[in-house]
Amino acid sequence: MRVAFAGASHWHLPLYLEPLRRLDGIDLVGMADPDPDWAAACRERHGCPGETDLGTLLARTRPDFVFALGQHADMARQAAILIEAGIPFALEKPCGLDAREVSGIARQAEARGSFAAVPLVLRNGGFLPHMNHRLADDPLHYASFRFVAGPPQRYRDTGCAWMLDPARAGGGALINLGVHFMDIARCWLPGAQTRVIASVMGNAAAGLPIEDYAAVTVSDGRRTVTVETGYLTPAATHQFDMHYAVDMAGGYVTVAGPGAVDIADRSGGRETLAMPTTNVPLYEVFVADVLDRARSGRPPLAGLDAMAEAFGLIDQAYAMAAPFRVARPA
Known part of the structure; x- marks a missing residue:
């Protein structure tokens, strides 16, 4: 080939x-x-x-x-x-x-x-397929994802300084890191009523035209998914400050780092499963x-239609939290 x-x-x-x-x-x-x-x-x-x-x-x-x-x-x-x-x-x-x-x-x-x-x-293995299987029989209440990468200098160091220009990148931490979790939000809240209900962004850490922090909440009117991303933690490339939490009728699932999922059921039982929880090993x-x-x-x-659906939520988040995106002609 x-x-x-x-x-x-x-x-x-x-x-x-x-x-x-x-x-x-x-x-x-x-x-x-x-x-x-x-x-x-x-x-x-x-x-x-x-x-x-x-x-x-x-x-x-x-x-x-x-x-x-x-x-x-x-x-x-x-x-x-x-x-x-x-x-x-x-x-x-x-x-x-x-x-x-x-x-x-x-x-x-x-x-x-x-x-x-x-x-x-994240669709290719580990956490997301496992949770999709659980949620098929155990309804979602709430989910939150924190996924914070290292500082923006890493893009300059790799010859990709365009990532810090909203005209070339389209935005900052949300469009780059948050896209995986906006895709999860569309998978778990697929209805036509799903929309962004809150969006906060800032550039206080790096002072760049792109956001170095974003917190976005998506809802279908009953259930919510919150996505928090940033370029903040003093860490090497492919290392993240990460924490996921998913509340369901039957239990509570957490991820506090790469490689393990902790599950607590309503009767007091607990188990830990080893599996990929971050994007890098799944490429x-x-x-x-x-x-x-x-x-x-x-x-x-996953195809372009899935990306377009996730991007619809990203667009809504940027519209609420201007000015971290360059306006484009209608």
Whole structure:
């Protein structure tokens, strides 16, 4: 299977590339990135051709599948190129700058019958599938998610300072980290009445144009999901201040770090289950799964329509908590 990357200077590249190299039957045929220095260094860094233009890369390498990353402002354009070329792809979240943009490429993909996956990787194993199974028989009351990453300097350090520009990134901690949990909110509160009822954002820690803290509450009128994200904790990349809590009729579930879920039932019983609870280890699962689905003709686990639904909530949150987003023409 011939695989290429677009927008490959994105800091998530290793999360895809390292597991890809461990798979049998995969040929890395090329990478594209608008940065000419980065594109020129592709052969030395990754042993494959590099181009600054995605269309040129596709014509030169004729891949069977593309992992599309890059700046959020470029993602919808990349998707449109891949849809037009008829090439199956996975588009890094958030897939664009707002729900309108993502809904547009979702409609294009549907009209063309395109395979268009989105790495909402918490769907790929561990905590979310386990909770989906529990909630099928035990109704949700409340859920809260705290997921706070390290300071914004890490984006400068990885050559991705555009993440601190709302015109290129679409926002800050919410659009970047909160998207996984807004997807969970849509999964658990799927009704048409679900909306954001409270949104608070700030930039007191870093003083940047993007928010370094956000707290958003989503409700369907009866149940609520609260999502708290930030760029605050003095931690290395892929380390988080995290705490999840889910209250159900039959019990209470908590996560206080990566790798374990604690469950307390109403009769006093307790158990701890080992499983992935954060996004990073699930990219490896996603890479193998999405390539297998594309090969076998099965639909992606999460597609552009799922991302558009989560983005609808994100848009509502930013509308309540301006000015941490650049206004776009209607």
